[in-house]
Amino acid sequence: MEVLGDNLWIFVGLVFTAAFLLSQGLVVPVFGESRTARKRMRRRMKSLLADSKQPSGVSLLRDHYSHKLTPLERRIELLDIFEPLRNLIAQSGMQIPAYRLILLALLLGAITAAIAWSLNKAYWAPLVGAPLGVALPFLYIRKKRSVRIARIEEQLPDVVDVIIRALRAGHPFIEAIRLVSTEMPSPVKDEFRTTFNEINYGGDVRASLMGLLQRVPSILIMALITAILVQRESGGNLAEVLEKIAAVIRGRFRFQRKVRTLSAEGRISAWVLTMTPFVLFVLISFINPDYMPMLTESTRGADIVLLALVLIVVGVIWIKKILNIKV
Numbered sequence: 001m002e003v004l005g006d007n008l009w010i011f012v013g014l015v016f017t018a019a020f021l022l023s024q025g026l027v028v029p030v031f032g033e034s035r036t037a038r039k040r041m042r043r044r045m046k047s048l049l050a051d052s053k054q055p056s057g058v059s060l061l062r063d064h065y066s067h068k069l070t071p072l073e074r075r076i077e078l079l080d081i082f083e084p085l086r087n088l089i090a091q092s093g094m095q096i097p098a099y100r101l102i103l104l105a106l107l108l109g110a111i112t113a114a115i116a117w118s119l120n121k122a123y124w125a126p127l128v129g130a131p132l133g134v135a136l137p138f139l140y141i142r143k144k145r146s147v148r149i150a151r152i153e154e155q156l157p158d159v160v161d162v163i164i165r166a167l168r169a170g171h172p173f174i175e176a177i178r179l180v181s182t183e184m185p186s187p188v189k190d191e192f193r194t195t196f197n198e199i200n201y202g203g204d205v206r207a208s209l210m211g212l213l214q215r216v217p218s219i220l221i222m223a224l225i226t227a228i229l230v231q232r233e234s235g236g237n238l239a240e241v242l243e244k245i246a247a248v249i250r251g252r253f254r255f256q257r258k259v260r261t262l263s264a265e266g267r268i269s270a271w272v273l274t275m276t277p278f279v280l281f282v283l284i285s286f287i288n289p290d291y292m293p294m295l296t297e298s299t300r301g302a303d304i305v306l307l308a309l310v311l312i313v314v315g316v317i318w319i320k321k322i323l324n325i326k327v
Contacts, residue, residue, distance in 0.1 A: 173232075
C-alpha cells in the first residue's frame with residue numbers, strides 16, 4: 001500500500017474498468033442480437049404493446065408486492081418517473097420496490113464515498129467512490145435480468161412442446177398455458193402463471209401475452225407470441241406452427257453453443273491480455289518495491305497510466321466486436 005501511495009485509486013480504477021468491460025462484453029453469450037437488432041425489437045414491442053387493450057403498466061406481478069406497501073409508499077412507488085426501473089425490476093424477477101432500490105443505491109454511494117475519503121483525503125476520492133456504490137445495485141439488477149431472460153429462453157423449447165401436446169390432446173389454448181404454469185420449472189413457470197392468472201381473471205388474451213413480452217423482452221418470446229396472435233386472428237393449425245418455432249429455437253441454441261465453443265480461445269485471450277498489466281504491477285510492487293514509484297509518483301507516469309487505460313478500453317471494445325458474431 002505504501003508503494004502505491006496516492007495513486008492507489010488510479011490502480012483500483014483501472015482494475016475496475018477493465019473487469020467491468022470484460023464482464024459486460026465478453027462474459028455475455030457471444031451469439032446474441034446486435035444493438036441494431038435490439039432497437040428493432042424494442043420498436044416492435046412498443047408497437048405491439050400500443051395495440052393491446054390494457055395499459056402496459058398493468059401487471060399482477062407488480063400488484064403482488066405493491067399491496068404490502070403503505071399508502072404513502074404505494075403513491076411514491078407508482079410515480080411515472082419510476083416506471084422504467086419498475087419494469088427492469090420485474091424483468092429481473094425481484095420484488096423490491098423501485099424507490100427502495102434507489103435509496104439503497106444512495107446509501108451505498110455514501111458508504112463508498114466515505115471509504116474513499118478515509119483511504120485518500122484528496123477531494124476527488126469521494127467523487128470516484130460514490131458512483132461505484134450507486135451503480136452496484138443497478139448492475140446487480142441488470143445481471144439478474146440477463147441471467148433470468150437467458151434461463152427462460154433455454155426453457156422455451158420445452159414450453160412449446162408442452163403447448164403442442166396439450167393442443168393435440170384437445171385442450172384449449174388457455175388450458176395449455178395453465179399446464180405450462182404448473183408443470184414447468186421456474187422461472188418460466190412463474191411468468192406463464194402470471195399470464196394465465198391475468199387471462200383467468202377476465203383479462204384480454206392479447207393484452208396478457210403482451211404483458212408476458214413486456215416482462216420477458218426476448219426475440220424468442222416475441223416470435224412465439226406473434227405466431228399465437230396471428231393464428232388466433234387468421235386461423236390455422238397452431239400446433240404445426242409452434243412445432244416449427246420449437247425446431248428453429250433449438251437450432252438457434254445449437255448454433256449458439258457451437259459459436260461459443262469456437263470463440264472460447266478469443267475470450268480467454270481477452271482476459272489474459274487485459275489482466276496481465278495489473279498482475280505484473282502487483283508482482284513487481286512486491287518483488288522490487290523501489291521500481292514502481294518511478295511510474296506512479298511522476299507526472300509523466302500518470303500520463304502513461306491514463307494512456308494505458310484508454311488503450312485497454314479500446315482493446316476490450318475491439319475484441320468484443322470481433323467476438324460479436326451477427327447472424
